[in-house]
Amino acid sequence: MKIDERHLIQLAAVVKSGGVTEGAALLGLAQPAVSRTLSMLEKRLGEPLFIRGRRPLQPTPLGIALAEHGLTMLAASRKASDLLESFRVGKSGVVRVGGSPFFMDSLIAGMCAEFQATHPDVRIDQSYGYFPDLRAALRADQIDLAICPIDILDEGSGLAFQQILPGRNVIACRVTHPLLLKRRVQPAHLLDFAWVAPPPGSPLLADLRALLLSFGATEIRIRYSGGSLASVVNYLKGADALTVMPHSVVFAQRKEKTITALPINIPHPERALAILRRVDAPRSPAVEQFAVFVRSSFENLRHLIKRHEEAVVWGS
Numbered sequence: 001m002k003i004d005e006r007h008l009i010q011l012a013a014v015v016k017s018g019g020v021t022e023g024a025a026l027l028g029l030a031q032p033a034v035s036r037t038l039s040m041l042e043k044r045l046g047e048p049l050f051i052r053g054r055r056p057l058q059p060t061p062l063g064i065a066l067a068e069h070g071l072t073m074l075a076a077s078r079k080a081s082d083l084l085e086s087f088r089v090g091k092s093g094v095v096r097v098g099g100s101p102f103f104m105d106s107l108i109a110g111m112c113a114e115f116q117a118t119h120p121d122v123r124i125d126q127s128y129g130y131f132p133d134l135r136a137a138l139r140a141d142q143i144d145l146a147i148c149p150i151d152i153l154d155e156g157s158g159l160a161f162q163q164i165l166p167g168r169n170v171i172a173c174r175v176t177h178p179l180l181l182k183r184r185v186q187p188a189h190l191l192d193f194a195w196v197a198p199p200p201g202s203p204l205l206a207d208l209r210a211l212l213l214s215f216g217a218t219e220i221r222i223r224y225s226g227g228s229l230a231s232v233v234n235y236l237k238g239a240d241a242l243t244v245m246p247h248s249v250v251f252a253q254r255k256e257k258t259i260t261a262l263p264i265n266i267p268h269p270e271r272a273l274a275i276l277r278r279v280d281a282p283r284s285p286a287v288e289q290f291a292v293f294v295r296s297s298f299e300n301l302r303h304l305i306k307r308h309e310e311a312v313v314w315g316s
Helices: 005-017 020-027 031-045 061-088 101-118 131-139 203-214 229-237 247-252 285-310
Strands: 092-099 121-128 145-150 159-166 169-174 195-197 222-225 243-246 259-261 272-278
Touching: 005 020, 005 031, 005 061, 020 031, 061 285, 092 101, 092 131, 092 285, 101 121, 101 145, 101 229, 101 243, 101 247, 101 285, 121 285, 131 145, 131 272, 145 285, 159 285, 169 203, 169 229, 169 247, 195 203, 195 229, 195 243, 203 243, 229 259, 243 247, 247 259, 247 285, 272 285
Parallel strands: 092 121, 092 145, 195 222
Antiparallel strands: 145 272, 159 272, 169 243, 169 259
């Protein structure tokens, strides 16, 4: 015999609350409707669900056993309703975000942790890549958001972007680098030291080559390449080498007091860190909440970096 799950849920509500009126109120139903349901259920089963003449209502052993199943369904229904409401307001769900390794490791990972402090039921799946790979991942619906530096976005690409931080490269070195002792660092001084190359595929690699050529270098002294952010930082800590990094990435390392930026302005391409997404992608509330949080975090970071720059005397 198949029993309607809704009937078991109504039975459970009556048993749990101790009365038909109270059970109906618990479910947001009318009392006569619940009474009819219980009467129909008893007729269908051919067995009483409540002991006759007892007030308050006292379920029979069969009524108790069936009500236990109904309570399980009621609890599951409530959880499903709570989950739906949580999803609608962006408090639960999955955010798939990909981005450039240096930015993801130095900035985005920490922002993910801060976001989940107020959105603990949102799962974040992070992946790495540079613009070509991230663009392909967005189009293949493998990620919801891409956070990476871009120069220009072609019209008709099917992607929308929001700038979150202006591009700015600096020359990074360890905090005890001998060039920091010079009153004014000149481009020629930079050619006396070995360089660390960013990972292959990174736009920083092209920036580094263009920078050294602009300084008149005939040979690029690359002594270490292809490492992650952590490995590059650890390498710089132990050597008087130099590298090109986004200023925001170097700024994020300031509390560690291991690497810093040389106070010299260098040319770099017009580029901005941006959030990319597909124009036609379904809008997930959790993804929207995360994107808003990242934009706000970078706005705060931009002001911190500006104040820091104003406190440092940069060369020309």
